[in-house]
Amino acid sequence: MVLLAEDDKAIAEPLCRALQREGYVVRVVGDGPSALGATRAGGADLLVLDLGLPEMDGLEVCRRLRSDGVGIPVLMLTARTDEVDFVVGLDAGADDYVAKPFRLAELLARIRALLRRRAVKTIEANGVRMDLAARRVQVNGSEVQLANKEFELLRVLMQHAGEVVTRDAILDEVWNGPESRTSKTLDMHVSWLRRKLCDTNAKPADQRIATVRGVGFRFNID
Known part of the structure; x- marks a missing residue:
């Protein structure tokens, strides 16, 4: 299952449909605490995590998951393009990141790559x-x-x-x-x-x- 944590419906809904067409089971949540709770509950193989979530941002969600020892792959989505922000996200424990606006084909390729890594x-x-x-x-x-x-x-x-x-x-x-x-x-x-x-x-x-x-x-x- 792919857990998609994205509060912007204009992004979440078409991305969810695209992932489902690829054969993935998708669950969508729209805020930081929900993303943290759903990931901790288990069952997800990959977390696609928006950096700018309400209530708790993606960086804090990622930091808390890693401090808990949760090793799920995390692909971070960010509207920021500054290199420092990317580095901070990776240091927080994200495995990869994609800057918005993104090309769907590239995002799906990165998702497949992260899931392949998890298989081994x-x-x-x-x-x-x-x-x-x-x-x-x-x-x-x-x-x-x-x-x-x-x-x-x-x-x-x-x-x-x-x-x-x-x-x-x-x-x-x-x-x-x-x-x-x-x-x-x-x-x-x-x-x-x-x-x-x-x-x-x-x-x-x-x-x-x-x-x-x-x-x-x-x-x-x-």
Whole structure:
């Protein structure tokens, strides 16, 4: 089931119909407390969450869900286009965002992508275990804390473990805002992720995340 939290009927009603045509069961709520309560009650596979909900905004709804340990994928809808607002939304625990006005085809594609991620519960390779639903990562049995983008970067690499993932493919998957999708941003996050995976002092051949010059990165399977 897709839970759609949107107070603007001009958006909620056609979007609900479009999702139903795609075969999804849809429930619509129109304010923050209802979105929080319906998500906590369970049964939803994805929350499409408007940032500007009345009574409690989408950021607060998302923060409370994540503080409760609720791992449902959250796709945030926002009329704001400032990069800072997008970053705040992702830091609050949103998995993706789409700016209004949005193209329906793009929104549906992002929904399908988030639901595909949820279908795979865990990924394991080379001593690293990712619990995608709970958003937890363990390295050699010890849990490590990853920021949202670090988690998504690791997910993309581990889903293609043993394969080279190009820079453009990673940027398309993890950074969808044109202002933030730069090679420098990617390199910084790879560096931070290597440190948390205990790769910092390892020889290049022994690092879990290998750099393939001129192409991208590979998560080594052994």
